[in-house]
Amino acid sequence: MSEPFQHRARKRFGQNFLHDAGVIHRILRSIAPKEGQHVLEIGPGQGALTEGLVDSGAKLDVIELDLDLIPQLKWRFGLKPNFSLHQGDALKFDFASLVGAEDDKLRVVGNLPYNISTPLIFHLLDHAPIIQDMHFMLQKEVVERLAAEPGNGDWGRLSIMVQYFCRVDYLFTVGPGAFNPPPKVESAIVRLVPYSELPYPAKDHRVLERIVREAFNQRRKTLRNTLRALMSVEDIEAAGVDPTLRPEQLNVADFVRLANRLSEISADTAQGPSA
Structure with missing residues (x-):
């Protein structure tokens, strides 16, 4: 039929x-x-x-x-x-x-x-x-x-x-x-x-999304320029990432380290100066 x-x-x-x-x-x-x-x-x-x-x-x-x-x-x-x-x-x-x-x-x-x-x-x-x-x-x-x-x-x-x-x-x-x-x-x-367990867990995946978005907004520029509004060169280095690299040269683990560093900076800022 x-x-x-x-x-x-x-x-x-x-x-x-x-x-x-x-x-x-x-x-x-x-x-x-x-x-x-x-x-x-x-x-x-x-x-x-x-x-x-x-x-x-x-x-x-x-x-x-x-x-x-x-x-x-x-x-x-x-x-x-x-x-x-x-x-x-x-x-x-x-x-x-x-x-x-x-x-x-x-x-x-x-x-x-x-x-x-x-x-x-x-x-x-x-x-x-x-x-x-x-x-x-x-x-x-x-x-x-x-x-x-x-x-x-x-x-x-x-x-x-x-x-x-x-x-x-x-x-x-x-x-x-x-x-x-x-x-x-x-x-x-x-x-x-x-993944049943994330290989590179971010403290906050929304922060990871923000880092990735900012980095690739100007993908031909280096991280020190693309992430300038979010992180200093010293903070990028503290995350174990070379600030002279372009975003397309970083892997997932690198971006997670940057995001976790930004989460730490944000937490410290929210707590304010210690007494």
Whole structure:
């Protein structure tokens, strides 16, 4: 029986529907969902990945923003006992509401619209303690930034803040022809695995965000210039970092040391002079 639904991709939702069976199977092999696991799919679209996810026996929650796609998803998967559909905006969704038992962790999957990919990843990182891993289809350029290393031109705010929380694996590239309509750029699959214990914990990750933002506002300048409003040269050196370096030359541990030094300075200032 053919599907009683026709849906045209909507530009305002950044929709490009995956249709290449080979790519779909390769993504599903990379995720390897299993019975007993809890999978969350963001933006299932027309269900290209959903079918394999639900057939794995995993408990599957899906979040879809486009109201016009809801009937199609209900028609295809609504009777499956392990399938739950949520209509809403993933950027505003409370992912913690999906988790029941204390040891329940989400495996997050999504072919993310390019225009919301970065804010959505940061929204998910706010829930890192309840996430086992994340597999995303993103614009190739974004994945290259996520997986970049210090000294690389792609190394920047996104690389540092995501790698602070997660291990990042660039899995494989996907050409435009795998989608309908084909996007104008290449895509790639990335795996993000939140650390159970942060390798370089910051005293306050908001201070880390501030340091990284200030440093990369003028990425061609040295730290002594870019961080001038926050830290003196002496404080940068006290953190064990060379103030003559440019921000792209520092790794995550270096930025955490700078952030922790700034947290100490702020705490000392707040306490005021000792009696």
